Every structure is written in C-alpha cells, then in structure tokens.
Ligand SMILES: NC(=O)C1=CN([C@@H]2O[C@H](COP(=O)(O)OP(=O)(O)OC[C@H]3O[C@@H](n4cnc5c(N)ncnc54)[C@H](O)[C@@H]3O)[C@@H](O)[C@H]2O)C=CC1
C-alpha cells in the first residue's frame with residue numbers, strides 16, 4: 001500500500017516536529033497537521049519561521065523547507081481526516097484531574113474525541129496510529145469506537161510511540177535509537193498496515209532499527225521506557241543527598257558507576273528534580289494501571305520514583321531557606337532558568353515552578369530570567385498551582401530580560417535550568433551586584449565550585 005496523504009491530529013511538541021521531519025524526508029507524501037487550537041496553527045503558519053510555536057534547535061529550517069510544499073498546518077480537522085490514508089493521533093494525554101483515577105490515570109477524553117471524529121467523517125479505509133503515549137490496551141477501545149460508530153469503512157490501528165526528547169527533538173527524529181511499531185501482525189491487513197508505516201520511516205531510518213511488535217507490547221514499552229529513564233534520575237538524585245552527607249561527590253560517583261558498560265553513562269546527571277510533561281504523568285499512569293490489576297508491589301515500586309523526585313525539589317528549596325539563616329521573608333532571590341531543561345521553551349512540570357512556589361510561601365521576592373520562556377508563561381505556571389491569588393503572584397514575582405537583572409541586589413541566585421549561557425556569565429559582575437553574603441545555589445551542577453568560591457560566592461551544588 002502506498003501512502004499519499006497523512007493527517008496528524010495535534011500540532012504540539014510531538015505532532016509538529018514529527019510531521020515536519022516525515023514531510024521533509026518523504027516529499028511525495030502530503031502531510032497535514034491539524035489542531036483545534038487556532039492560535040497554535042496560526043503560529044505554525046507564521047511567515048517568519050522563527051515564530052513557530054515550538055522552539056527546537058533545527059526545527060525552523062525544516063519547516064521552512066517543507067511548509068507549503070508537502071507540509072501544511074490547518075484547523076480544518078474534518079476534511080484533513082477524510083482525505084488521509086493514514087492518521088496519526090498526537091493529542092495530549094494529561095493526568096486526570098477529576099473523577100475515577102484523579103491525579104493518576106491518563107485522561108483519555110481527547111483521544112476518544114479524536115476516534116469519534118474519525119469515525120464520523122471518514123468515507124474511506126484508514127490506518128489510525130496512536131502517536132500519543134497511552135495506557136496499554138487503549139487500541140482496543142479505539143477499535144471499538146471506530147468499528148461501532150463509523151460509516152462501514154475499515155480501520156487498522158497501529159501503536160507508534162514517540163521517544164523524542166525536547167531540546168533534541170530534531171536530532172532524535174533524524175537518528176532514532178529505534179522506531180517502534182505495534183500492529184495486528186497476525187492478520188494480513190494488519191501486516192499490510194505495519195508495512196506501510198515501516199516504509200515511511202525506512203526513507204531515513206535503517207530497517208534493522210525499525211522494530212515491529214504486537215500492539216500491547218508497543219503501548220507498554222513506551223510507559224516502560226519513560227519509567228526506566230525517570231528511575232535513573234531519581235536513583236542518582238537519591239545518591240546526591242547521601243553524597244552531601246558523606247563528602248562523596250555525585251558527579252564522581254555517576255562517572256564511576258556509568259563506566260560499567262552494564263549501567264552506561266547517560267541519564268545519571270543529578271539535578272533539582274526531573275520535570276517535563278511526561279515522566280511524572282506516565283509513571284503515575286503506570287502506577288494506576290498496576291493498581292487496577294491489583295499489583296500493589298509493582299505500583300509501590302514505581303511510585304517511589306515520583307516520591308523521590310518531589311523530595312528532591314523540596315529539599316533544594318529547603319536548603320535555600322536554611323542557608324539564608326532560616327528565613328527568606330522579604331529577601332530577593334534570583335531564579336536562573338524556568339524551562340524544565342535547556343534548549344526548550346517548555347515549562348511543564350519544571351522544578352523551577354515548585355521551588356519558586358515554596359520560596360513564595362516563605363515570603364520571598366522572586367526575580368526570574370529564562371532565555372526562552374515568556375513572562376506570561378511564568379505567571380500562568382504559578383497561577384495554575386492555585387497557591388495564592390494571581391495578583392499576588394504578579395506582585396511578588398518579576399520576570400526580567402537579562403540574567404544580570406535577575407541577580408541584581410538579590411540575597412541569593414539559584415540555577416534551575418542548565419542553559420549553556422549561564423556558564424559564561426560575568427560572574428564577578430553578578431557577585432558585585434548582589435547583597436553579601438552572596439549565595440549561589442546550583443541545582444544543575446552547571447558551575448565550577450572553585451572559581452565561584454574564589455570570586456567570593458557562598459556556593460552550594462546538588463550532590464557535593
Ligand atoms: N512532549 C514530548 O516531548 C513528548 C510527548 N509524548 C506524548 O505525545 C502526546 C502529545 O504530547 P505533546 O505534543 O507534548 O502535547 P501538546 O499539548 O503540546 O499538543 C497536543 C495538541 O493536541 C491538540 N488537540 C487536542 N485534542 C484535539 C482534537 N480533538 N482535535 C485536534 N487537536 C486536538 C491540542 O490543542 C494540542 O495543541 C502525549 O500523549 C505525550 O505523552 C511522547 C513523546 C515525547
């Protein structure tokens with residue numbers, strides 16, 4: 001089967017970059033990315049590609065090349081669905097905030113709405129692909145809806161989870177460790193659908209890196225991969241606290257441990273806690289699934305990864321308060337970095353939000369600088385927590401345009417995101433501008449202790 005027309009529902013952090021790369025690599029296929037969010041689609045269509053809604057190194061060049069040729073962004077969801085032979089569902093699957101499974105289960109309402117919409121408008125056979133991260137066996141529910149509310153057309157459902165990380169999305173998409181495709185490999189129609197998707201990726205991914213499995217293995221592998229990755233971060237963060245008590249250095253420990261080829265060096269960087277839209281959500285979802293099968297020990301095992309992460313964020317904030325002579329009331333604290341990691345403008349679940357909230361509860365005055373995050377996003381993140389009024393958040397938190405303004409006349413500066421530019425700042429100048437003693441808290445192990453102490457800073461870094 002030759003695919004000519006692809007539709008992707010959801011123009012977010014996954015749908016946008018993934019489809020841009022498919023369009024670039026497969027110029028013979030028309031790719032339309034649709035979304036109900038009009039301003040997001042307008043931004044994807046902005047004449048100036050620097051204004052596309054997602055900041056990812058290398059992405060704007062790809063969009064520039066493919067947009068208008070075979071890559072389109074639109075709010076006309078129905079017609080894009082009907083014209084497509086292959087539909088990717090890449091909508092958000094956040095943690096439920098209501099009802100059964102509140103605070104744990106994935107909210108599948110956006111997925112179900114997509115399925116119902118596909119069933120309603122389709123007048124020809126389709127391959128429907130789960131790109132969003134979903135609980136294992138979601139494909140069963142999708143199939144049920146499509147087969148029972150549709151117009152008699154045939155659907156093949158595939159699972160094709162996405163493993164890209166933000167900040168490196170383009171590189172991850174261009175050179176993936178593997179592409180995973182789950183399908184009904186016991187039927188001819190299922191095999192044909194799997195092959196159609198394999199053929200698309202084979203435009204640029206070596207065949208041996210395209211892995212095909214049954215649907216359930218594919219769905220569960222995605223949750224498993226995120227759980228394993230997050231578990232490594234929580235493991236090294238747990239050791240960071242022990243390092244601080246014992247005189248060991250977590251970077252040295254990570255290096256020594258990571259040189260064991262069975263362990264490997266990646267994802268062993270101690271931090272102020274992992275953030276991002278997925279690790280916490282996906283582990284909570286895994287915990288919920290395990291519980292729903294009565295697997296209490298399995299659920300408790302994975303829940304510990306989240307408990308450790310929450311502890312790490314709180315521990316960092318508490319350290320600031322204790323070090324500043326047990327009170328930050330009325331003291332100005334500079335926050336460098338708001339994004340959940342460098343090279344992205346995404347702030348979802350960023351540790352900076354929680355540390356700031358904690359410090360505000362202790363009556364600190366906060367000044368934030370992040371090279372890619374806008375002021376309204378900082379306020380929206382704090383407002384979302386509902387800890388205090390919106391007016392109070394605006395009165396007590398200032399968002400500024402340079403790191404030097406963020407540090408000016410502060411009692412302490414805290415590094416929350418590992419932006420490269422923070423390494424190169426004029427630290428003697430910052431020291432000069434701060435109140436004394438000038439406290440510097442490095443939540444990312446970004447800065448060198450020796451040089452900062454030489455300048456005069458009282459320096460604290462996670463895990464040493
Ligand atoms: N952000 C990431 O790095 C990764 C995310 N994922 C998974 O991919 C999925 C999507 O994540 P993101 O792209 O980050 O989410 P996002 O929130 O950035 O984008 C989702 C988009 O879907 C749109 N949408 C929702 N319902 C719709 C509907 N019925 N019709 C049309 N558009 C609709 C929303 O308006 C939004 O723009 C999630 O399941 C996530 O777990 C997987 C790998 C990486």
Ligand SMILES: O=C(O)[C@H]1O[C@H](OP(=O)(O)OP(=O)(O)OC[C@H]2O[C@@H](n3ccc(=O)[nH]c3=O)[C@H](O)[C@@H]2O)[C@H](O)[C@@H](O)[C@@H]1O
Nearest residue numbers: 162163164165166233267268269271274275276278340341
């Ligand atoms: O499903 C998803 O959404 C994605 O989640 C993560 O990607 P992402 O959250 O974008 O970024 P990561 O690089 O994994 O970082 C997550 C958080 O962990 C932190 N981290 C990461 C690595 C490390 O060693 N230490 C550490 O603290 C980062 O600073 C960040 O806050 C996974 O790495 C992707 O494979 C997956 O596709």
